[in-house]
Amino acid sequence: MHWYEMKLRGRGRTNSAVSQVCRPDRVADVPKYLEQVGHNGVVMRGSGSSYADQAVNTDGAVMMSGRLDCVRSFDEQTGELVCEPGVTLQTITELYAPRGFMLATATGSGRHTLGGAIAANIVGVNGHQKTSLAKSVNWIDVVLGDGSVKRASLTENADLFRAVVGGQGLVGAIVLISITLAKRPRENVLVERRRVADLNELMESLKSVRKNADFCSVWIDTAARADAVGRAVLTSASFTGEPVSVPLFSMPKFRLPLPHFALHLASMPFVKNLRYRFASKDGTRVEKYESFLYPLDNIRVFSQKGVYQLQASFSEAEGPQAIRRILTELSQSRIGACRAVLVLTKEDDLSYLGSTLRGYTISMDFIRRKGLEDFLKHLITVVGEHNGRVSVQDDALMEPRNLVLMYKQRLEKFVQARDLYDPQKKFDSDFGRRLFAKERKDEQ
Amino acid sequence: MNNKRTWIVLGASGVIGRAFAREAAKDGNDVIMLGREGEDLTLAAQDVRARYPDVDVVTIALDTANPDSFAKVVEQCESAAKNIISVFSSLETAYSQKECGKDLGKIKNMFQINYFSQVYFLSAVAPVLQKQACGEIIVMGSTAGEFGMPDNYAFGSTKAALHVWLQGFQAQMAQSHVAVTTVKTDDWDTVGERKKSFFQRPINPQACAAACYQYAGKGFKIRYFPWYAGVTVLFRRFLPTRPVRK
Numbered sequence: 001m002h003w004y005e006m007k008l009r010g011r012g013r014t015n016s017a018v019s020q021v022c023r024p025d026r027v028a029d030v031p032k033y034l035e036q037v038g039h040n041g042v043v044m045r046g047s048g049s050s051y052a053d054q055a056v057n058t059d060g061a062v063m064m065s066g067r068l069d070c071v072r073s074f075d076e077q078t079g080e081l082v083c084e085p086g087v088t089l090q091t092i093t094e095l096y097a098p099r100g101f102m103l104a105t106a107t108g109s110g111r112h113t114l115g116g117a118i119a120a121n122i123v124g125v126n127g128h129q130k131t132s133l134a135k136s137v138n139w140i141d142v143v144l145g146d147g148s149v150k151r152a153s154l155t156e157n158a159d160l161f162r163a164v165v166g167g168q169g170l171v172g173a174i175v176l177i178s179i180t181l182a183k184r185p186r187e188n189v190l191v192e193r194r195r196v197a198d199l200n201e202l203m204e205s206l207k208s209v210r211k212n213a214d215f216c217s218v219w220i221d222t223a224a225r226a227d228a229v230g231r232a233v234l235t236s237a238s239f240t241g242e243p244v245s246v247p248l249f250s251m252p253k254f255r256l257p258l259p260h261f262a263l264h265l266a267s268m269p270f271v272k273n274l275r276y277r278f279a280s281k282d283g284t285r286v287e288k289y290e291s292f293l294y295p296l297d298n299i300r301v302f303s304q305k306g307v308y309q310l311q312a313s314f315s316e317a318e319g320p321q322a323i324r325r326i327l328t329e330l331s332q333s334r335i336g337a338c339r340a341v342l343v344l345t346k347e348d349d350l351s352y353l354g355s356t357l358r359g360y361t362i363s364m365d366f367i368r369r370k371g372l373e374d375f376l377k378h379l380i381t382v383v384g385e386h387n388g389r390v391s392v393q394d395d396a397l398m399e400p401r402n403l404v405l406m407y408k409q410r411l412e413k414f415v416q417a418r419d420l421y422d423p424q425k426k427f428d429s430d431f432g433r434r435l436f437a438k439e440r441k442d443e444q
Numbered sequence: 445m446n447n448k449r450t451w452i453v454l455g456a457s458g459v460i461g462r463a464f465a466r467e468a469a470k471d472g473n474d475v476i477m478l479g480r481e482g483e484d485l486t487l488a489a490q491d492v493r494a495r496y497p498d499v500d501v502v503t504i505a506l507d508t509a510n511p512d513s514f515a516k517v518v519e520q521c522e523s524a525a526k527n528i529i530s531v532f533s534s535l536e537t538a539y540s541q542k543e544c545g546k547d548l549g550k551i552k553n554m555f556q557i558n559y560f561s562q563v564y565f566l567s568a569v570a571p572v573l574q575k576q577a578c579g580e581i582i583v584m585g586s587t588a589g590e591f592g593m594p595d596n597y598a599f600g601s602t603k604a605a606l607h608v609w610l611q612g613f614q615a616q617m618a619q620s621h622v623a624v625t626t627v628k629t630d631d632w633d634t635v636g637e638r639k640k641s642f643f644q645r646p647i648n649p650q651a652c653a654a655a656c657y658q659y660a661g662k663g664f665k666i667r668y669f670p671w672y673a674g675v676t677v678l679f680r681r682f683l684p685t686r687p688v689r690k
Contacts (some may be wrong), residue, residue, distance in 0.1 A: 023646065025459045026484060067459055067649065070487050071494040084492075095495050 001032060008062060012051030012234060014232035014306040014396050015430060017058035025067050027175045029145035034426065037061045041428030044169045046116025049109065051309040052396030053430035054168045060428065063173065065115050077422035079181040080138065083114020085174045090294060097290050101181035104136035105214055110294035115174045119356045120393035121166030123361055125217040127209050131168035134165040134351055145426030163417035166351030168392060169180060170432045171418050189292050190240040192284045194277060197279035199230025203320050210344055214238045218342040221276050223269035225331045230322060233279040238291060245286045260304055263367055267336035278334040308375055311361065311384040311391035313345060318368040319360040322386035326379060335375055373397060403435050447645040450525035454565060455534040457484035460584065463653035464532050465492050471675055475501040476521050481505035513559035518568045528576055530624050530660065531569055534584040535562050543677055544598040552597045558602035574620040580660040583610055584626040590677050625664045627656050628675040
């Protein structure tokens with residue numbers, strides 16, 4: 001049993017805190033470490049990919065799951081993989097993609113641990129086909145605050161399952177996962193990139209993409225104004241049996257630690273304009289599935305100022321209108337997002353704190369600057385007005401009232417499950433105290 | 445015989461041993477995993493099998509308290525091995541100086557595992573490697589064995605003894621074309637006492653294992669992991685003692 005003091009921060013560098021940190025080497029050690037947890041509880045931390053305070057615990061404890069990375073079994077017939085939470089998505093792809101299997105969710109980064117990805121219930125670029133990661137989870141073993149281990153699935157302890165999945169580690173620690181890997185239909189993917197001039201054209205294009213493509217993501221130019229609002233580069237991809245196309249010239253893929261100003265550049269209107277102009281009007285190429293995945297891992301950007309992420313989901317009916325309003329307000333305010341991506345989602349999230357609705361999910365990154373927090377809080381209100389949901393997985397600015405407004409009965413169920421399975425609030429984090437502080441005060 | 449190896453991994457139930465077994469198996473080598481009998485060893489073997497089903501994985505329980513049984517274990521390893529045998533040893537146990545001060549038996553225990561067990565096992569396996577006239581031995585050392593620090597000098601002394609023994613062993617095995625590499629790592633967060641680590645990040649076991657695997661066959665005598673640990677050692681050696689201890 002070894003604890004030490006460490007300063008940890010979220011990926012966005014907006015939140016940081018000094019915590020007592022431990023790294024259990026084996027699953028059997030997790031309850032032993034839990035016994036030693038004191039004030040402010042403990043939160044499980046995977047790769048630390050959450051942008052804000054989800055895996056940060058001021059004056060509390062943080063349990064790193066990186067060393068719990070054993071694969072217990074893999075069934076070639078059914079695709080069932082049983083493993084510990086510290087196994088990364090990249091590892092799963094490296095091990096099982098050559099054998100013809102793939103994770104149900106194709107995320108932007110492969111550095112997420114599987115446990116972390118389930119605790120945040122992440123959505124990928126194939127969200128309109130496969131929904132979230134939780135749907136492919138058969139069961140999870142969860143260590144509760146009292147040290148007992150409970151198995152949870154959609155049929156067994158369903159309330160615990162729905163609370164832990166997407167629950168940001170506030171209910172229990174996931175120590176074992178059974179997940180079904182999907183059979184990959186073909187080896188390669190046919191990637192199509194094209195420009196769309198405005199939001200109306202984008203929405204029309206997305207209708208056909210939803211039906212036909214296996215993967216879809218949209219880069220949006222948030223600086224476009226007036227009629228051009230919503231202009232974007234639409235990337236769709238489908239599995240194909242065609243051989244990989246060899247381009248005459250391709251940029252080498254570096255894992256560049258880019259300096260801070262690179263992010264500033266990315267948020268400047270003329271750079272966005274260039275990106276839009278240089279995107280081919282109608283270009284296709286065949287890529288290997290493994291190299292198509294995890295595009296965000298090729299670039300590492302350091303930002304000393306910090307980056308906020310706002311991810312919001314809207315229904316199909318409200319989506320176009322809400323997205324238009326957000327993009328218009330963005331361009332009018334001249335606050336450039338350094339990244340804005342739109343993906344499609346197939347159905348409502350099954351977890352209590354899951355944000356996705358059948359429709360659209362837009363995700364935007366902003367470099368921290370004066371006045372930005374107020375603007376983002378305003379955008380959160382806008383999301384609420386359009387019956388959307390702000391995702392809690394990377395949020396840093398939501399307030400309890402926003403959460404009540406957006407999640408309604410789901411929030412009540414989550415709170416009930418948390419009270420039932422962790423009455424002592426042994427699992428807690430800065431995120432938990434920010435959004436559930438009132439509830440805690442009431443109890444005291 | 446082919447160019448593939450059968451890696452004997454001592455301490456396979458530990459984090460670094462498990463990580464090394466994966467690295468070796470990833471390259472298509474067979475693995476014989478030696479460790480304390482129990483769930484950890486079984487899980488580590490299951491992990492390698494689930495990741496790389498084409499690789500032969502054998503587990504053998506090792507009783508570190510009884511070094512006389514090692515000759516039999518080596519025999520078992522020799523009969524199970526289908527390829528050239530190489531050895532990776534990460535047998536290690538560590539207690540902080542405080543714990544050692546309270547119970548001197550802990551120092552004896554550390555010497556038993558960190559020094560005697562490894563020396564006995566490597567001595568037992570040496571004739572097998574000498575007979576095949578090739579192969580690699582990689583042993584995990586520690587920068588704690590380079591100089592005594594107030595918080596872990598008992599642990600450091602076990603490693604220092606091992607380093608010295610390995611120097612001689614290296615020269616002896618070199619005559620039979622067997623490379624012996626000592627990998628000295630900076631402190632693990634599971635070893636000794638670390639009060640603050642604002643500036644020092646814990647070592648990633650998988651990266652360390654990958655580096656160790658890369659060192660195999662390259663004829664290095666001593667390597668530091670991470671690389672800057674070597675620089676730290678150099679500074680500590682040549683700087684006056686007082687400011688360093690402060």
